[in-house]
Amino acid sequence: MLDWTVSVFLTEQGWNTDWLMGCLPLHVVQKIHCIFAGFNHTEADSCIWKLTSNGEFSVKTAYLSLFTEETNYTWNWDIIWKLQVPPKIKTFLWLLIHGKLLTNVQRVRRNLASNSNCPCCNGSMESLDHLFRRCSHAAKMWNSIGIPNQVAHSFSMDFKDWLFTNIKASFSCMQGIPWSSLFLVALWFCWKWRCKKVFDLNFSPPPWPHIPIIHFSREWLVANRSRNSKLPKHVLKLHWSPPCVGWFKINVDGSCMGELGAISAGGIIRNDAGVWVKGFVTKLGCGSILEAELWGVFRGLLLTWNESIRRIQMECDSLTAVSLINGETGTNHPLSSIIHCCKDLLLRDWECTIYHIYREQNSAADHMAHLGQNSSLGFHVIDLPPPIVNLLANDSSRGTTARLVPV
Known part of the structure; x- marks a missing residue:
């Protein structure tokens, strides 16, 4: 066992949770499990600059770090x-x-x-x-x-x-x-x-x-x-909208709870009539909300592809995650591996787009993400709808939720 490498604990679907649990304490497994590794096109490890959010070196952060007093105060x-x-x-x-x-x-x-x-x-x-x-x-x-x-x-x-x-x-x-x-x-x-x-x-x-x-x-x-x-306000009546005829829609969301940052993600695939097709939840361990959102996008895209759905609209209520995937992201970004794997999935031979929506339009996916908190570590496909029939019915009937936004 002392001669084993990291690759021993990886499969084509990510980490081998059972093997990790058999060798390491739970709190260590939870930190490892959210690290994106083992999938195709995963980038090689490299050094990045930890003092910036995008991993790129800046003279400003280097200069300021020289004069920052060490403190344990939060x-x-x-x-x-x-x-x-x-x-x-x-x-x-x-x-x-x-x-x-x-x-x-x-x-x-x-x-x-x-x-x-x-x-x-x-x-x-x-x-x-x-x-x-x-x-x-x-x-x-x-x-x-x-x-x-x-x-x-x-x-x-x-x-x-x-x-x-x-x-x-x-x-x-x-x-x-x-x-x-x-x-x-x-x-x-x-x-x-x-x-x-x-x-x-x-x-x-x-x-x-x-x-x-x-x-x-x-x-x-x-x-x-x-x-x-003096700021003018406008009330938006928001609701989930079905995809175009012949298309499918997947809504995804992430969840981060507790002081330790327990993260999970979930999603729902529905057809143009708003009928449940497939769902998923994934418990990821410990990390940030952005990691949870990106995992939700990645798992949602991969599930949709594996279900042979070739015309899909994806919706996510994390503007940061959507912007990172649709925009230019450097290889030094701390989450570049999962971001670029999402980009690669979008470029496959299918019609697939990802959009940002308000959280009021994403309530069913939000519920799925929270269900993931109570699941076991790993990825779980759900064939039948869980107890969220009221949310699905509300989406199908175009039930609205008000949101006050600046004009």
């Missing part, structure tokens, strides 16, 4: 990007979290300066914690603003816990301004005033620092509400 970036602050403050926050703000401590570390003292109080080393919390100028700013009781305890936490607690705060304070927004604007002004002090020794922060901070926060809040209120 940030919820969805929360951060949805904060009600200007883009420049979100960028500032990104730099702050990654330790890229050039405080004097950082400048000394990079041999850009010889003095690490704070330029505002000249009393302690200018670390991020000192600059934004411990410095007398920062303390004056926070006292001027007034710390709400809900987050007062956070000022005794370590620096990153303090940041996270205030960023995720969901309450509003003075004049209806969300505390998370006011907090970030205060940090930004603190940094702005510090930089002015560095370049102008005669500069002094305003005696009442809360005034410009609240004014800026309020102006942005009002402007943002005004902009959003």
Whole structure:
């Protein structure tokens, strides 16, 4: 067994799950199983650049990686990007979290300066914690603003816990301004005033620092509400549509659940009358939602071909997956093997196209993908419809679902 190679565990249909389960722990098998390998036209392994989403090297990511502090802290970036602050403050926050703000401590570390003292109080080393919390100028700013009781305890936490607690705060304070927004604007002004002090020794922060901070926060809040209120909205009545006469349609979808990222995919083939022809589910192990969506596309195309269907329309609600397959994708993309195998399937001797649709038009495939979560590892063809008769009937009767979209 010690002399076995990876090819021993591969078949023409992918991984030999039984053999893997007999040799490795389940959590390892789940990580291996979602790796696309063993199929025709699978590309050879190669080195890619892990710091970009497409695997291509960029000078920017290489440069930034040199100055990123090692941290085990996990940030919820969805929360951060949805904060009600200007883009420049979100960028500032990104730099702050990654330790890229050039405080004097950082400048000394990079041999850009010889003095690490704070330029505002000249009393302690200018670390991020000192600059934004411990410095007398920062303390004056926070006292001027007034710390709400809900987050007062956070000022005794370590620096990153303090940041996270205030960023995720969901309450509003003075004049209806969300505390998370006011907090970030205060940090930004603190940094702005510090930089002015560095370049102008005669500069002094305003005696009442809360005034410009609240004014800026309020102006942005009002402007943002005004902009959003003027966006015209349109209600779309969405429903599944059968294919053209003589054609078949396959709807596919992926699913990703839980902290470990358990992924699965599923799909349904129907004829031009909306009648069930065949379905599939596949449990893939652990991975990303994009991997699940691409596996759904690949398995759906392969199943349709093997069923001798030669006029097929495929629909998928993942715009990213559809764009990668229909567009140009480099060989360095982390998922290039499965993407290019999907492209090869589309080029076979048949009439086959793939389109993006809204998820409201893909409810039956979504249900199949979730069924895959409860199946055993591997690919399973389903000949008879599972208990989703109501969804199939709703699709066949052109039942609509409303979706509000910007015009």
